[in-house]
Amino acid sequence: xxxxxxxxxxxxxxxxxxxxxxxxxxxxxxxxxxxxxxxxxxxxxxxxxxxxxxxxxxxxxxxxxxxxxxxxxxxxxxxxxxxxxxxxxxxxxxxxxxxxxxxxxxxxxxxxxxxxxxxxxxxxxxxxxxxxxxxxxxxxxxxxxxxxxxxxxxxxxxxxxxxxxxxxxxxxxxxxxxxxxxxxxxxxxxxxxxxxxxxxxxxxxxxxxxxxxxxxxxxxxxxxxxxxxxxxxxxxxxxxxxxxxxxxxxxxxxxxxxxxxxxxxxxxxxxxxxxxxxxxxxxxxxxxxxxxxxxxxxxxxxxxxxxxx
Numbered sequence: 538x539x540x541x542x543x544x545x546x547x548x549x550x551x552x553x554x555x556x557x558x559x560x561x562x563x564x565x566x567x568x569x570x571x572x573x574x575x576x577x578x579x580x581x582x583x584x585x586x587x588x589x590x591x592x593x594x595x596x597x598x599x600x601x602x603x604x605x606x607x608x609x610x611x612x613x614x615x616x617x618x619x620x621x622x623x624x625x626x627x628x629x630x631x632x633x634x635x636x637x638x639x640x641x642x643x644x645x646x647x648x649x650x651x652x653x654x655x656x657x658x659x660x661x662x663x664x665x666x667x668x669x670x671x672x673x674x675x676x677x678x679x680x681x682x683x684x685x686x687x688x689x690x691x692x693x694x695x696x697x698x699x700x701x702x703x704x705x706x707x708x709x710x711x712x713x714x715x716x717x718x719x720x721x722x723x724x725x726x727x728x729x730x731x732x733x734x735x736x737x738x739x740x741x742x743x744x745x746x747x748x749x750x751x752x753x754x755x756x757x758x759x760x761x762x763x764x765x766x767x768x769x770x771x772x773x774x775x776x777x778x779x780x781x782x783x784x785x786x787x788x789x790x791x792x793x794x795x796x797x798x799x800x801x802x803x804x805x806x807x808x809x810x811x812x813x814x815x816x817x818x819x820x821x822x823x824x825x826x827x828x829x830x831x832x833x834x835x836x837x838x839x840x841x842x843x844x845x846x
Contacts, residue, residue, distance in 0.1 A: 574604035590619035659714035671702030702726035
């Protein structure tokens with residue numbers, strides 16, 4: 538914090554008094570309350586002397602809101618630097634420099650401070666994924682046009698990027714940058730609304746479905762053949778019973794019936810076994826060939842595509 542006090546002494550050379558610039562640099566509608574603005578300026582200087590940059594910034598911001606002064610802006614930039622808000626401090630220094638007369642002695646000191654800060658600025662390049670569209674906001678500020686895909690200066694710390702698109706949920710990304718770090722963040726809209734995942738596109742499998750029908754049909758035919766030949770085998774068994782004795786001695790008709798019964802039983806067993814297998818295969822193929830759902834998945838929070846420069 539000693540550094541903070543020392544910096545405030547330097548800032549004194551840049552803008553020690555609120556009134557030294559006055560309202561000549563005012564832009565847009567302001568409260569234009571110079572008395573109250575001076576009060577908050579002095580409170581900010583007191584807070585700076587107490588090594589309290591957060592309180593100093595709050596008072597300098599209020600002073601600027603009430604009435605603009607370059608000296609106040611330089612003091613605000615200093616306390617923002619102490620709080621780690623490097624991009625904000627750099628921006629305010631540059632704004633103050635632009636407002637000063639070319640011969641103003643404060644320009645050189647402010648320019649040197651801005652140059653030192655610029656070398657420490659983190660930069661974040663946010664761009665939409667190929668083929669994606671939507672509104673992109675970084676920390677609530679919309680990025681469009683040349684702002685997308687450009688490495689822009691930001692404060693160190695956590696930044697939130699949100700992508701909004703009609704019909705889709707907002708996609709939220711968080712990225713943390715350290716002092717001087719540069720990254721690129723590729724983003725995309727969130728998932729489609731109205732579904733658990735996203736776009737649902739039904740895909741049919743006509744060839745597989747035809748195979749299921751054919752296989753199942755053959756299986757049913759096999760079962761039918763097995764049942765018919767099984768019934769014929771039973772009929773032949775009855776003939777065998779009438780033409781063979783207990784010792785299995787048969788006359789000519791009995792022997793013919795016995796041979797037929799064995800053949801029919803064999804055919805029935807094979808047909809039923811194969812038919813059942815084919816029918817089961819057909820059923821499986823039928824369910825596999827049902828229309829499937831293709832789900833389009835979009836980028837989600839927590840998995841940003843980060844690339845270091």
